[in-house]
Amino acid sequence: xxxxxxxxxxxxxxxxxxxxxxxxxxxxxxxxxxxxxxxxxxxxxxxxxxxxxxxxxxxxxxxxxxxxxxxxxxxxxxxxxxxxxxxxxxxxxxxxxxxxxxxxxxxxxxxxxxxxxxxxxxxxxxxxxxxxxxxxxxxxxxxxxxxxxxxxxxxxxxxxxxxxxxxxxxxxxxxxxxxxxxxxxxxxxxxxxxxxxxxxxxxxxxxxxxxxxxxxxxxxxxxxxxxxx
Amino acid sequence: xxxxxxxxxxxxxxxxxxxxxxxxxxxxxxxxxxxxxxxxxxxxxxxxxxxxxxxxxxxxxxxxxxxxxxxxxxxxxxxxxxxxxxxxxxxxxxxxxxxxxxxxxxxxxxxxxxxxxxxxxxxxxxxxxxxxxxxxxxxxxxxxxxxxxxxxxxxxxxxxxxxxxxxxxxxxxxxxxxxxxxxxxxxxxxxxxxxxxxxxxxxxxxxxxxxxxxxxxxxxxxxxxxxxx
DNA sequence: TTAGAAATGAAAAGTATTATTAAATATAAA
DNA sequence: TTTATATTTAATAATACTTTTCATTTCTAA
Numbered sequence: 149x150x151x152x153x154x155x156x157x158x159x160x161x162x163x164x165x166x167x168x169x170x171x172x173x174x175x176x177x178x179x180x181x182x183x184x185x186x187x188x189x190x191x192x193x194x195x196x197x198x199x200x201x202x203x204x205x206x207x208x209x210x211x212x213x214x215x216x217x218x219x220x221x222x223x224x225x226x227x228x229x230x231x232x233x234x235x236x237x238x239x240x241x242x243x244x245x246x247x248x249x250x251x252x253x254x255x256x257x258x259x260x261x262x263x264x265x266x267x268x269x270x271x272x273x274x275x276x277x278x279x280x281x282x283x284x285x286x287x288x289x290x291x292x293x294x295x296x297x298x299x300x301x302x303x304x305x306x307x308x309x310x311x312x313x314x315x316x317x318x319x320x321x322x323x324x325x326x327x328x329x330x331x332x333x334x335x336x337x338x339x340x341x342x343x344x345x346x347x348x349x350x351x352x353x354x355x356x357x358x359x360x361x362x363x364x365x366x367x368x369x370x371x372x373x374x375x376x377x
Numbered sequence: 378x379x380x381x382x383x384x385x386x387x388x389x390x391x392x393x394x395x396x397x398x399x400x401x402x403x404x405x406x407x408x409x410x411x412x413x414x415x416x417x418x419x420x421x422x423x424x425x426x427x428x429x430x431x432x433x434x435x436x437x438x439x440x441x442x443x444x445x446x447x448x449x450x451x452x453x454x455x456x457x458x459x460x461x462x463x464x465x466x467x468x469x470x471x472x473x474x475x476x477x478x479x480x481x482x483x484x485x486x487x488x489x490x491x492x493x494x495x496x497x498x499x500x501x502x503x504x505x506x507x508x509x510x511x512x513x514x515x516x517x518x519x520x521x522x523x524x525x526x527x528x529x530x531x532x533x534x535x536x537x538x539x540x541x542x543x544x545x546x547x548x549x550x551x552x553x554x555x556x557x558x559x560x561x562x563x564x565x566x567x568x569x570x571x572x573x574x575x576x577x578x579x580x581x582x583x584x585x586x587x588x589x590x591x592x593x594x595x596x597x598x599x600x601x602x603x604x605x606x
Numbered sequence: 607t608t609a610g611a612a613a614t615g616a617a618a619a620g621t622a623t624t625a626t627t628a629a630a631t632a633t634a635a636a
Numbered sequence: 637t638t639t640a641t642a643t644t645t646a647a648t649a650a651t652a653c654t655t656t657t658c659a660t661t662t663c664t665a666a
Contacts, residue, residue, distance in 0.1 A: 278467075278478055278491075289467065290477055291549040292596070304653060305598035342655075344613060351614095358615090368612060368663055533642055569624090571644075577625060588625095597623060597652055 151176040153267055156197035158188035158214070159229065160207050164252070168201065171256045177263075185214040192222055199267055201259075202246075204230040204237060212240055219245035225266035225320075229254070235369045239323050242371065247320045265319040265375065282315055282376030285354060285363060301353050306331065310346050311354075314364065314374035323371040347372060382496055383407040385426035387417035387443070388458065389436050393481070397430065400485045406492075414443035421451055428496055431475075433459040433466065441469055448474035454495035458483070472555050511544050511605035514583060514592060530582050535560065539575050540583075543593065543603035552600040576601060 155177045157168050165181055172179045180195055182188035185206050192200060200218065204211030211230075218226060228241045228249040238249050247266050250259055279288045284297045292308065294301045303311065309331050314322065328337045336342065347366075351358040365373045384406045386397050394410055401408045409424055411417035414435050421429060429447065433440030440457070447455060457470045457478035467478055476495050479488055507519040513526045521537060523530045532540065538560050543551065557566045565571065576595075580587040594602045 278480075290471065291602075292599070293548070293550075305596075306654075339655090340612090341657090345615090345655080348613095348615065366613070366663095535643075568644095570646090573624060574626090574644080577627090580625095595624070595652090 153198040154178040154180065154195065155199050155201060155263070156180045156182065156188065156192055156195065157201045158182045158185065158206070159201070159203040160184060160205075161203070164203070164229070167256070171260070175260060185209040185211070188214060189217055192218060196224075198224055199263060200224070200226045202226055202228055204228055204241065212237075212244060215241055215244045215246060227259075227262060227266060238370055239325070242321050242323045243326055248373075249321065268319055268377070280315060282318055282374065283363065285315070285376070287312060287315060296354055303350075303353065307346060307350055307353070310343075311350055314372065315376075318374050318376050321367050321371050321373045325371075327371065343372075382427040383409060383424065384428050384430060384492070385409045385411065385417065385421055385424065386430045387411045387414065387435065388430070388432040389413060389434075390432070393432070393458070396485070400489070404489060414438040414440070417443060418446055421447060425453075427453055428492060429453070429455045431455055431457055433457055433470065441466075441473060444470060444473045444475060456488075456491060456495060472552060472558075474555075474559075509544070511547055511603065512592065514544070514605070516541060516544060525583055532579075532582065535575060536579055536582070539572075540579055543601065544605075547603050547605050550596050550600050550602045554600075556600065572601075 155172055157165060157172075157179060159165055159168075159181075160183050165183075169179055169181070180191060180197060182191045185208050188200075188202070188206075191197075200222070202211060202215060202218075206214065211228075215226065215228070225247040226245070228238070228246045229252060230237060230241075230249065231252045238251075241249060248262050250262065278290050279286060286295045287293070289312070294303055294308070294311065310327070313327060313330055324340045324343055325337045327343055328339060332339065332342065347364055348358075351361050351364055354363055355361045363374060363376070365375050367373060384401055386394060386401075386408060388394055388397075388410075389412050394412075398408055398410070409420060409426060411420045414437050417429075417431070417435075420426075429451070431440060431444060431447075433444075435443065440459070444455065444457070454476040455474065457467075457475045458481060459466060459470075459478060460481045470478060477491050479491065508515055508517045515524045516522070518541070523532055523537070523540065539556070542556060542559055553569045553572055554566045556572055557568060561568065561571060576593055577587075580590050580593055583592055584590045592604060594604050596602060
């Protein structure tokens with residue numbers, strides 16, 4: 149019996165595999181294991197898992213390269229596990245298409261929560277409609293209208309672009325660099341302060357309590373993530 | 378037996394055609410099919426359908442171009458179907474005169490809802506109701522008479538075109554480019570100043586307080602939107 | 607726990623966009 | 637042709653938006 153989601157764990161550490169086996173199966177996930185990158189890629193191809201947990205510190209190959217290879221064809225969420233708290237590694241992985249990250253040692257509850265977020269929307273089809281609902285926030289991409297709890301919110305062009313970028317990547321961490329590149333263009337990719345100002349403005353308009361944001365969450369040193377529930 | 382509306386579906390995918398045939402006929406639409414753009418244009422001309430569902434990813438020609446060709450003479454609503462959720466594609470299609478869009482896979486209920494919205498007002502025309510009401514603004518499309526709170530307003534030809542374009546897209550943001558192209562023609566699509574002058578004139582005639590417009594709203598950096606309430 | 611880094615919030619300064627007005631030009635009607 | 641009306645141009649004022657700055661708070665790594 150399982151909840152319908154299959155998870156591929158690519159990690160060489162036996163303790164981590166044991167831990168994940170117990171906690172993921174206890175939550176009714178179907179779990180597959182690979183102990184290195186090569187095997188991992190093969191298994192991803194043959195089993196098409198709904199989500200991959202990928203350790204960056206693998207014995208045979210650099211984790212980043214495995215990520216890049218996977219992302220050439222693998223669409224489903226990939227969550228990075230890493231002992232390196234080095235910010236650089238994490239940012240690189242996210243820019244390579246990882247959805248989220250956790251640094252070891254991690255709390256199981258946190259991992260499960262992030263997996264649920266990443267898998268959200270996989271079941272529901274509303275991901276591609278012209279009106280999209282994210283918690284109390286809804287956007288009509290045709291009329292360009294944004295509502296919070298049925299109330300229309302007026303956004304500037306830049307605010308609208310930023311919000312929709314975050315929404316389309318609901319649950320996923322977007323790096324500062326990536327967001328800046330998308331909205332302002334390549335040459336602005338170091339202007340993190342722009343982003344901070346506009347995030348603050350969006351929070352003021354969207355959040356019930358801008359001091360305790362529920363929707364636009366900060367990943368300190370890395371980027372931002374939209375969380376619809 | 379049907380509800381009086383005929384729908385032309387231009388799509389090369391057999392599954393989509395089957396699905397639409399079943400669900401549209403179940404809702405009493407008369408459904409016609411074309412499997413590529415050329416055939417689609419021919420059929421649109423010969424059958425004058427009330428609405429077109431156009432797939433952007435057709436085998437013979439770029440969907441955008443088919444849209445442009447259709448819009449040269451076809452007045453009725455066109456709803457785009459697309460697998461591409463790329464915002465660029467969608468914005469382009471809307472600028473080319475599409476009324477709405479759905480990305481595949483879509484829920485049938487949502488499609489039907491959007492079709493009803495697009496066809497709304499068409500029924501009233503069938504009932505010989507040429508007068509439409511938008512908040513306190515009403516337009517008689519036959520006699521070209523515009524009233525605000527029962528008072529007749531005299532508009533010039535250009536003012537009338539601009540107002541009705543906005544009205545027909547009640548609630549939706551229309552880009553400067555799009556409006557200019559529709560009213561003045563392609564070559565004027567950068568003459569934003571024209572638009573400003575005529576918007577000011579319309580506001581002076583329509584709005585209670587032209588300094589605080591209620592109906593014709595500005596979306597800075599993007600365009601204008603009519604708001605009937 | 608604490609020093610240093612990162613993020614926030616508020617607001618001033620700087621730009622860009624939009625609104626207004628009026629004069630010049632074009633168009634249509636008498 | 638003359639006259640009235642509408643559209644286009646252009647100049648300036650008003651407003652909205654973005655960028656910059658900085659004091660303060662929050663977060664993070666050691």
